[in-house]
Amino acid sequence: MAAGITLVAAAGVALAQGGSPEPAADLILRGGTVYPGNAAPFKGDVAIRGDRIVYVGPKAPGTAKKIIDATGMIVAPGFIDTHTHVNGALASGDPAARLVMPFLTQGVTTAFIGVDGGGDPDVARTFGRDSGAKGGEGEAALGQSSRDYGINFATYVGLGAVRLKVIGPDDRAPTPEELAKMQGLVSTAMCQGALGLSTGLFYAPQSFAKRDEVVALARAAAEKGGIYDSHLRDESSYTIGLKGAVAEAIEIGREAGIPVHIAHIKALGVDVQGQAKAIIDQVEAAQKAGQIIHADQYPWSASGTGLSAALIPRWAQNGGRRALLERFENPSVMAKMRPEIADNLRRRGGPASLLITSGPADAEGKTLEQIAKARGIDPIDAAIAILKQREAGVASFNQSEADIAAFMNRPWVVTSSDASQGHPRYYASFARKYANYVRDKQVIDLRAFIDRSTAVTADMFSLDGRGHLKAGAFADVIMFDPARFAPRADYIHPALFSTGMRTVVVNGVIAIENGEPTGAAGGRPLPRQPKPGSCR
Template structure:
């Protein structure tokens, strides 16, 4: 039997997919030497290879056979007839750090990934990655290997899925400089570079940035290049939420050019997070952005991106509407400016323009924040209060920060980006937005089956093998002998999202079996409670951490 540690399963898990038809599970018989479990008779999409009907055999945490027919029996045989069998999906951009790295993850926080077939996720994105990567991975940050490199062994914690993490510009900048709008001193920059280097030696994927967000927006390009170079020396990747996905500051084209130039100057691969053309001023620019990236790639630079399949982005209300200068010094300083007539006289027209570029108050749905605001648009809140939308937004922010779903992308741009072979799947998972529960299911149901923007193999490859190759995830993303046994099986007629903007926390349907490192986490469409996930520290470049 394939066993794993148990997660704590809540009430929601108990009723999950109760109406779904089961996959037959045969038990008994003599186990085949070398196999604990066989998925039999499915249509196998192995990752970067043509599909075929056959079997996948697993022993322990590894795949031991993929082919037309596994000989003999096994301790367990899952009948996958009529199902799509694929590598576990890899989600390159999520905001659920606590759910994955706590060491005692609540099942309700991990299940949205599992019920979509996600077996590996990245955290620490948008510049938020803790420089104490060893702590994130549940290890002693002071541990050293015999060759001087950080000890990158397994944690003793229980995890629902695999995860990797970045070190973040925002976390590093706050630790050294704080929330202020200023450049670092030479001594501070050296400290920041040291934090990045140390994090890389502890297993970080690379450096992530959220240059749109204060205080990271205060960082000039030379500062970012210096930190990216520190990650590059250890073999890392530069992952960036661009400085501008719209027309706030340097514009979308300027922000893409900046990311490419940072990568070129630092000598580091560039990954653009959740690529999009956001807002009325830049809708229709997808083809121009694609041309920019293609030119860099043809020139020999490594540049790629991820994308979530939704027309509404998700961010904070202050990030969407407040000028960056108004956020200098942090939230308390911003609140004081709300009470300063001179500051408000300067701020109000800028907020109005930000609201315009977002598509107006009806385009902003409050997804988290004050209870009386959640689930309503800014337009509805303003109307019910008899207030101007700007005053309504400020009233919300006085209570607390709020999350928003911002409806600001065109379907034509979404499709244009999705068709690129260098754009992989992500969720940008965050509470209050359906992308947490349904991104992979929606991409399949909407853009493969309904709109036929991409075909099934492209969807699977760019959610598995292509992603693993981009980020150097050895042994992940493909079904082949010797690979880690991250395997999923879904019903092609039933795999679909249930979450929407009104009810964002509804599990997807049709995912029949999910196996994480050989541990069956979803069986017959329902969670088993077994935890097979692991931290996935990236090995730093040989000798770079001596």
């Protein structure tokens, strides 16, 4: 009960005018079922003063400026989303932006950006700090942000962004000088607070990077204490296969001496469905051999990607979009490309399995099959016609529920959204995981859901003071109604807010109250402290 002593002491230190004790806390969530994170739940209170939790236990002593009745509610640490594609929403400094609200209405108080190799090497700029700031010993060494944020966020430096900056979109290896420059960009980003190196080896031009190049950049991140986060080179059977891609990620981690995080782990497509157990065995064998490996997962059977990434062979993307458009007009090149597009469409489950979520207005909300029939053309020609107009986003229905459940049950797989516009996972991933896989299907229990959305995640990524409800931790706290917490977004209506999240507190600031946004901004950038002495 040390936390309670701390709170009582605070009450007795300062007296308001007239001799009345100042309230011991700014906010008490009273009488809820508290899930502290990696600990058994209990009925009790959570008290907050400033940006910190000051008490977690059966009954908070003293009074508070504000008391919220949590009877019948679940009280938990704020959820942590390890994989999102809404960099602008989190780094813009606009706390009232509609782009931030999908996270808050699901209880997400911290999210990671810069994933899949897209992280800007200028991490200081991403954090709203002086780009000349150097890392060092402590938060102050990384500079201060002048912006207000809706939620907390951390960022990676991305292989794709680094490669484009130094090499461009071409399919070639870096020269020794270019590789050294790329390593320097990664090192600088780490000193500015990057979580580590992210890669999207499935996507051109990152797919052109060979393993030795990736190892060299991962080693630069490892020297500063970072993590290697990877969208695998192949989640299906496009190139080296799912098992081969997992083996490559494990080997990169081993050679670079860096912890490995597998992004949105899955078995994608008809050729690899049913391989979840084999992938789990691969990962757990490496863990037993001493490697640190973990993963995240979004709770949807449809992935989200670009139409070109899903269907167009990588060689055809060499040189970027302009070169691809020129290839579309070359009959001899198309004679080579069409059979490969057809095979990619087959492994994705056919044209009925690809729903256009963004792109030309007349294509959005329709499957590739529907578009092809309406235009009276072949599905491949329909896809090419769309891509000639602009890149399109797709929801690709390609996973089995058995594989999803198998991954979800592993203690090293945490929750993520892979949030992107046009897919319901942006607005509803945490709500759907609870409603569908905890409450309805009982694939995992409530504590496992909460722990692997909070404490387990925070501990994996060394987010000190986050992910746990305990005295001294940052006050990222949520309260939701277990009977009403549910998604509203679906594949046809992907931008509907989830329901049932009653209270969200971000660093002590109430962002959701009585289920409604307050517009207040409590979020902060969360720079990762580099390894001591590595950035001098």
